[in-house]
């Protein structure tokens with residue numbers, strides 16, 4: 407890979423230079439209280455920020471949060487993130503009330519060497535996500551004007567052709583941060599020659615989101631375990647009734663053909679936890695996966711399935727997991743996700759947890775993060791990497 411790294415930048419003099427760090431600080435917030443419910447993505451960028459602070463750079467951090475529609479929206483302000491980042495860094499983080507306006511310019515101008523500023527949400531500006539090159543470029547010009555060098559450490563956003571990810575590096579000396587390097591190195595192991603057996607576990611709600619990655623992975627993996635909401639479309643493709651479980655009717659044919667081509671590599675649930683309703687306290691019990699009663703909704707994989715998946719994972723040498731096995735946010739339907747996560751953690755294998763939801767599940771269920779070889783900060787980004795797609799943010803660093 408022809409990419410300059412943070413170490414290359416540090417080897418030049420960065421003391422007193424303004425360094426713009428694109429981070430992915432898109433953390434989940436409690437909708438009631440606005441509190442950060444999982445700060446994993448903030449912690450993941452600390453090595454890069456710490457190194458720049460240490461070297462005496464003026465560190466200007468930018469990120470998106472959620473999906474505001476191109477104008478300021480207090481529900482998506484990065485202000486709480488500035489507070490948490492400051493706690494973790496052990497030094498105050500100066501917060502700019504806008505991204506490229508007066509507040510941003512004066513905040514950056516006021517930074518002393520080794521100090522850190524966080525700009526307000528990139529997506530408060532229509533230019534950030536615009537499909538129009540000129541509009542994106544104009545916004546990228548304003549961002550680039552705030553700095554002398556650019557570090558991309560936003561792995562979770564490298565699959566987005568956005569101004570801060572794709573256009574700013576064309577305007578400034580640019581390098582990959584520590585997190586982006588580590589992520590690319592780990593995922594490169596999975597796309598290269600992984601130790602076998604190589605077992606992939608996929609969950610989450612939609613088959614359509616995972617179709618491309620399933621196509622790309624099938625020839626490479628020894629086993630593909632499917633749980634979560636997406637398993638019902640596969641069960642339907644096998645001719646089973648799935649009650650009122652999640653179903654992508656238009657994907658049934660595709661799933662049937664995948665099952666045919668997989669030659670037995672795809673493992674589906676044999677039992678399912680079915681409930682009367684999608685609710686934390688809904689009456690529920692375990693039913694066979696080949697006959698979910700009508701009007702009942704499958705919300706988790708069953709214990710026999712967990713045992714079968716765990717057996718497949720026990721012998722694996724390489725494991726990639728993306729997507730929860732059930733509605734783990736509700737305690738009654740978290741057993742499948744917990745059981746599979748524990749089996750992965752206990753396996754004598756190189757284990758990678760891919761992205762947003764599964765990474766959050768590991769922490770929400772109180773599992774030991776150290777028990778996994780790598781927990782990726784990018785959900786969509788890691789899947790697109792494994793699909794073999796060109797990631798705009800990585801391509802931009804290569805030029």
Ligand code: 3PG
Nearest residue numbers: 430432562563762785786
């Ligand atoms: C994510 O959470 O997947 C990343 O932060 C990217 O966010 P996006 O899907 O809104 O672009």
Ligand code: MG
Nearest residue numbers: 762785786787
């Ligand atoms: Mg996403």
